[in-house]
Amino acid sequence: xxxxxxxxxxxxxxxxxxxxxxxxxxxxxxxxxxxxxxxxxxxxxxxxxxxxxxxxxxxxxxxxxxxxxxxxxxxxxxxxxxxxxxxxxxxxxxxxxxxxxxxxxxxxxxxxxxxxxxxxxxxxxxxxxx
Amino acid sequence: xxxxxxxxxxxxxxxxxxxxxxxxxxxxxxxxxxxxxxxxxxxxxxxxxxxxxxxxxxxxxxxxxxxxxxxxxxxxxxxxxxxxxxxxxxxxxxxx
Numbered sequence: 001x002x003x004x005x006x007x008x009x010x011x012x013x014x015x016x017x018x019x020x021x022x023x024x025x026x027x028x029x030x031x032x033x034x035x036x037x038x039x040x041x042x043x044x045x046x047x048x049x050x051x052x053x054x055x056x057x058x059x060x061x062x063x064x065x066x067x068x069x070x071x072x073x074x075x076x077x078x079x080x081x082x083x084x085x086x087x088x089x090x091x092x093x094x095x096x097x098x099x100x101x102x103x104x105x106x107x108x109x110x111x112x113x114x115x116x117x118x119x120x121x122x123x124x125x126x127x128x129x130x
Numbered sequence: 131x132x133x134x135x136x137x138x139x140x141x142x143x144x145x146x147x148x149x150x151x152x153x154x155x156x157x158x159x160x161x162x163x164x165x166x167x168x169x170x171x172x173x174x175x176x177x178x179x180x181x182x183x184x185x186x187x188x189x190x191x192x193x194x195x196x197x198x199x200x201x202x203x204x205x206x207x208x209x210x211x212x213x214x215x216x217x218x219x220x221x222x223x224x225x226x
Contacts, residue, residue, distance in 0.1 A: 028157050110157045110186040114164030127187040 015039035065118035097125035168206025
């Protein structure tokens with residue numbers, strides 16, 4: 001808990017979905033949690049882009065960690081690729097939650113806002129499916 | 131034989147806000163509960179099952195509607211303060 005507040009990253013094929021999910025966290029949870037998002041490919045179409053995801057992670061990264069919420073297929077693969085591009089000592093502090101992105105973003109954001117650690121924030125996202 | 135008793139507190143409230151324990155109120159309740167070290171649980175009206183008030187997912191799953199009676203109980207050093215804070219939150223209609 002001494003490392004600060006876990007941040008939340010959102011990756012969707014659609015920039016509108018990613019932006020909307022991030023906005024829900026800001027409005028429902030508050031601004032104490034840093035939320036980053038990205039969506040769409042480099043051409044502006046539906047898709048995800050590992051370089052953009054990496055950029056988001058770098059913007060919101062804190063020693064407390066980052067929980068990533070991702071949507072379908074490529075979003076997860078590109079997020080994994082982005083995490084592998086991080087410095088080795090940061091890779092374990094960025095986790096992909098196995099959760100639906102909107103619900104997971106709000107529930108993990110709520111837990112993050114309480115100062116909970118990375119494991120607890122991931123668990124809060126994944127509890128939604130359980 | 132004496133057991134170490136932790137301080138306990140409890141309260142029953144009626145949800146008078148417009149929507150009951152919908153998403154946003156559930157977030158507020160969880161955030162408030164998490165400020166205290168005590169174990170804090172809630173139960174709906176006459177149901178006997180208790181749920182962790184620090185889990186926003188569990189709180190949302192209750193789907194407590196406006197007019198629902200909700201019981202809270204806390205156990206731990208700051209149990210009293212926790213229950214007072216939660217009752218206050220409910221009475222403020224989960225505002226702020």
